[in-house]
Amino acid sequence: MASLSNDADLIKMYNEGDIYSALSNALFGNAIHRDQCKKIFLAFSYGMNAPGIAKLLAGDDSSHQIRVDIERRVAAFFQRFDRLGEFKEELEVRLLRDSRISTPLGNSRIRKNSGSLKPRERRWAVSQRIQGTASLIFKTAIIKLGASFGPNLILLPMHDAVLMQFPIGCDPNVCIDQVKLIMSDAFAKWCPSVKARISHGGFAS
DSSP, rough: HHHHEEETHHHHHHSSOOHHHHHHHHHSSSOOOOTHHHHHHHHHHHTOOOOOOOOHHHHHSOOHHHHHHHHHHHHHHHHHHHHHHHHHHHHHHHHHSEEEETTTTSSSSEOOOOOOOOOHHHHHHHHHHHHEEEEHHHHHHHHHHHHHHHHHGGGEEEEOOEOOOOOOOOHHHHHHHHHHHHHHHHHHHTTTTTTOOOOOOOOOO
8 A cells, every 4th residue: 555655654654663553652652552553544544534433442432522632643643644645536536437446467346336436435446456456466476486386385375375385304594585585576566665574484394
């Protein structure tokens, strides 16, 4: 999302730290609520506004003033990403005009309705561009991993991870570095402004 929107502040925040921890610090003064703030950030990215997020965080039993205070902090945090907001609006305009949203790799989702966009359509316009691109990047990486290591070593590709099996005697550091390079290269081709973060589990015999 940071790369495709070309939002300089979002790119900088991702490359230099942890976005969800930054949101937790902005709202709560600490990073303890990182997991909750991850859900909040994704909710905002796909259509939830500041009042909706404030209501979600404060709960039904909270006072009006508490909700207003949370809403103010939420709005202040997301206002820094001006380009991201413009990007989302551009996608909505494109969907309304062309009745489709495509990823940079070319696959599209077609709109079947006519007239003004429904909230659900606004959400999937963003999702198609972002999640559709991420999915194809990951599939590209899986194909390249299969070509490099052999398809039999790939046991289970998942949403954003892959379980692989290496021969006994394989140097773990060498294998891990090769996998990371293949995956980061697949990502950098389409999102060059963002530094890919690839984590791995330990080897088990």
